[in-house]
Amino acid sequence: MIIINHKLFAAVALLTACVGAQAQAPKDVVLTEERLFHKEAVEPIGVWTGAAEDGSRKTVELETADGVTLRGWVIESADAKAAYVLTFRGNNETIADAGSQARDTFFSSRLNLNVMTFDYRGTGFSEGSISLKDALADSREIYDDVVKRAARVWMSCRQPVLARCCE
Numbered sequence: 001m002i003i004i005n006h007k008l009f010a011a012v013a014l015l016t017a018c019v020g021a022q023a024q025a026p027k028d029v030v031l032t033e034e035r036l037f038h039k040e041a042v043e044p045i046g047v048w049t050g051a052a053e054d055g056s057r058k059t060v061e062l063e064t065a066d067g068v069t070l071r072g073w074v075i076e077s078a079d080a081k082a083a084y085v086l087t088f089r090g091n092n093e094t095i096a097d098a099g100s101q102a103r104d105t106f107f108s109s110r111l112n113l114n115v116m117t118f119d120y121r122g123t124g125f126s127e128g129s130i131s132l133k134d135a136l137a138d139s140r141e142i143y144d145d146v147v148k149r150a151a152r153v154w155m156s157c158r159q160p161v162l163a164r165c166c167e
Helices: 006-016 045-050 098-110 132-149 160-166
Strands: 002-005 028-031 058-063 069-075 084-088 114-118 153-157
Touching: 045 069, 058 114, 058 132, 069 098, 069 132, 084 098, 084 132, 098 114, 114 132, 132 153
Parallel strands: 084 114, 084 153
Antiparallel strands: 002 028, 058 069, 069 114
């Protein structure tokens, strides 16, 4: 469980466009795992590998320190020296969602960036069960893996709590 003070809540809400013009932040907001992550069924592995058959992306696996396999995709830019953008999904999103794929394709084709994206553990194509503690640890491991691949790494994070992975 995370307790966020009202100033931090307001900043997070503005960044994620969750607050309307008339909404006011409560004094303290308690973000439980149930509010941060909705449990999702794991997708069939054949869909994950099948999406890469056309050459538009490559499958990538990362084994975490506790032995869970996270699965994702790398969409490579035509420019071998291009920076990487690491994308983290929002609540209830997976890498196979149309919106997620559209965003990742935009980064690659329009901005000429390499894209690396993973499903959170216990969602999409990844193994395990999701929790905030594990998601934070996983995001750090994913970030460390991307930093080994490229000198320049940017992040697109629709789950603001996970932006802490780079602190």
